[in-house]
Amino acid sequence: MMSRLALGMVAAVGLYIGTFGLPMSGPCVGVAGAAPSPTCSSDLRECLRLSAKTGIYGARYVTAEDVAKCVEAFNACIHGGASTGGNTAPPPTTSPGGGRKGLPQHFAIDDTSGIVGDCRLNGDAMSCTQSWGSPPDWVQTWSGTVTGTLSGLTMTGNQKVHVLGDAGQGCTLEENYSGSVTYVFSLDGTVKITAGPVHRESTFSCAEPTSGTSEGGESQGTWSPIN
């Protein structure tokens, strides 16, 4: 019983690693999905809406830095050749955003934990193949996939992760994670990632299997087009 409890505790801690590489710090504020925005001005409003935060006394605000970034993207949009009314084709741009509407058909997502996603858009269907360049030493293989639907600048979908690892003493560990994930993309090349709840199934070669569910967490990453 004690050994099972110990391994169960470890597996729960191991969620830190395996759960999409996101820190399991509890629920953070997520952002609801955005409606499609066909004009530079609606893109600006959307950028500001997505950037809004809530202060410690409940007051809503956007940081000055985020205001500047949103307006910079807006100015690039309206000065890039599109009409001010926005009912024309999006102008070409060299920004990380890849275009007035933001997302190209093939792009990379890099979160701060070192997990990189190779993502493709087919209509509003988005799919990513994930890899982790520098996992902890005990991780032998790590692979992840994300599939979801893009609405405006928000993708809502599911993520699956498979981990094989060395549990020491000649034992191996295999874990499968699954759960919901939301990507909220910004025109400045950043992306807010919210994952959870996350379900884990763990199989040990030297002990009985365990499973669990955790809340997930939030992190910030960057995205860039792949040519």
Next chain:
Amino acid sequence: MRTKSSQILIGLMLAVAVLGLSGCPKKQAVDKPPVGEMGNTLNDGRFGTTATLNCGQGKGLNIGGSRNTYTVKGKCGSVVVGGDENKISFDGIETDLTVAGLNNTITYREGNPNVQDLGTGNTITHG
């Protein structure tokens, strides 16, 4: 035969392996202020605030918040209003006034800026 102590050791090894990673750095980051000047442009992301701003001589001004009542002194260069339901009174705007938000009421006394109303429900008055 695996002993309880060895299984606990396995657990501790895994715990040590994972605990070396950081926590939730983004959540622990210090929030940046809603008002700041960058590159000779004032950026204001407040909501529901009554205040006096000052463009001095030609500073730009970006309003990213909503439901504010602002009196803006001096002569602003380029102004972008991206928020909604703001009531803003300017001494003067020299270059551009671009309103992308909704239901803003804006007046400016001096200047002949290039005015673009890209939102809806906005009222822009010169004089």
